[in-house]
Amino acid sequence: MKRIPFHNRERELNEVMKILEVEPSLITFIYGPINSGKTTMISHLIDQLPEEYVVFYINLRGRFISDYRDFIRVLFKIETEKKYKEILKTISEISAETLKFSGIPVAESVMNALFKEKSYEDVFEFLEEYFTTIAKNKRPVLIIDELQVVGDLKINGLLMYKLFNFFIRLTKELHLCHIFAVSSDSLFIENVYSEAMLDGRCRYLLVDDFDYETAAALVEGHGFTDDEKAVAWEYCGGKPVCLMELIYADNREQIAKDMLKTRVTQLKDLLDYLDYTKPRIMIGDDEYLVEKGDIADILNRFVDTEYIDDEGLNRPAKHFLIKDNILFLNPHTGIIKPQSRLNLLAIREVLKDV
Ligand SMILES: Nc1ncnc2c1ncn2[C@@H]1O[C@H](COP(=O)(O)OP(=O)(O)O)[C@@H](O)[C@H]1O
Ligand SMILES: [Mg+2]
Structure with a gap:
């Protein structure tokens, strides 16, 4: 099986x-458009980390979390009492290897106690002690991927606030543990960005699609001809996942055109659907109806430019397009662009008929 190595x-x-x-x-938020390579970069980083680090990686993607127990279940991973003790011993004694865990290993008895407590204060207190122990001779790193999954979760108040407070405690106050929160959801990152409690307590790191040089080097490394290279940049831009499709393909131009055709069909379907329905969208606590005309107005702006300014756009339509992963908003710069080059081309193609 062909497997493409990690690229620059x-x-x-x-x-x-x-x-x-x-x-x-500070808490570090890693953000960027969907499929830009955030998770891949994090996995690579974890593989490469020097030996003084202990990494806990938790991916919330596809996890169903609706209450306290679900949350505890995704955060922790049960190990038998014996293995848990060994892990603790390893963490506190061995300094010659990087230790990597998906989920925070605990003994079943600890997990049961956490289930019973039903209070975040206790969970966070436990974790604070846990990381304090590790920090005695290693450097703990907590990475939560797709954090937006718990973005709206209310368990005795908004969970996210409690998490942020806990993250601030581990970083700014105690300097105990590195925290990375990863998300593709730009509306979530926009909320984070405007959240007063995080002001001055976090930083943002953009992992965007590859730039031209990086994308070109990738496809050159896989024997693309100049024509194929031009096709790759025209259809995929720097989107890693799209470039991978072409690398694996026999007829690269055909595959590129097929991918675009699929995207065009999806966008046409969506616009057609908007002829019959006005989707509802929540902004804060208020509900709005999305009008097709407002959607078309925003999309029309991409006919002769690749980026637009966030200002002055119809908000429900903008949110709808971002939620639907057609557009990506960079809250740091206030710039909106299609989620991918394919999306941009599809928008231009479809708007010819609207
Ligand atoms: N640096 C890279 N080198 C090689 N392939 C990559 C790289 N970044 C992303 N990819 C490919 O793109 C796919 C999507 O990337 P992923 O990390 O899942 O995106 P994100 O987490 O940003 O949504 C990966 O499964 C992988 O095939
Ligand atoms: Mg990811």
């Missing part, structure tokens, strides 16, 4: 390493 994320990885080399003091 030098700039982003350097930034992460710089963060990891100093005492934790």
Whole structure:
């Protein structure tokens, strides 16, 4: 089976390493369009980390979390009492390897106690002690991927606030543990961005699609001809997942055109659907109806440009397009662009008929 090796994320990885080399003091939000390579970069980072680190990676993608128990279940991973003790011993004694865990290993008895407590304060207190023990001779790193999954979850108040408070405690107050929160959801990141409690307590790291040089180097490494290289950039831009499709393909131009055709059909279907229905969208606590005309107005702006300014757009339509993964908003710059080059081309193609 052909497997494509990890491709250059030098700039982003350097930034992460710089963060990891100093005492934790801010929460780091890693954001970017869907399929830009955030999770892949994190996995690569975990593989490469020097031996003084202990990494806990938790991916919330596809996890169903509706209450306290679900939350505890995704955060922790039960180990038999014996193995848990061994892990603790390893963490506190061995310094010659990087330890990596998916989920935070605990003994079943601990898990049961946490289930019974039903209070975040106790969970966070337990974790604080846990990380304090590790920090005695290792450097703990907690990475939560797809954090937006618990973005709206209310369990005795909004869970997210309690999490943020806990993250601030581990970083800014105690300098105990590095925290990375990853998300593709730009509306979630926009909320984070405007959240007063995080002001001055976090930083943002964009992992975007590859730039031209990086994308070109990738496909050149896989024997693309100049024509194929041009096709790759025209259809995929720097979207890793799209470039992978072409790398694996026999007839690259045909596959690129097929991918675009699929995207065009999806967008046409969506616009057709909007002829019959006005979807409802929540912004804060208020509900709005999405009008097709407003959607078309926003999409029309991409006919002769790749990026638009966030200002002055119809908000429900904008939220709808972002939620539907057609557009990506960078809250840091206030710039909106299609989620991918294919989306941009599809928008232009479809608007010819609207
Ligand atoms: N740096 C990279 N090198 C090689 N392949 C990559 C790289 N980044 C992303 N990919 C490919 O793109 C796919 C989507 O990336 P992923 O990390 O899941 O995106 P995200 O987490 O940003 O949504 C991966 O499964 C992988 O095949
Ligand atoms: Mg991901």
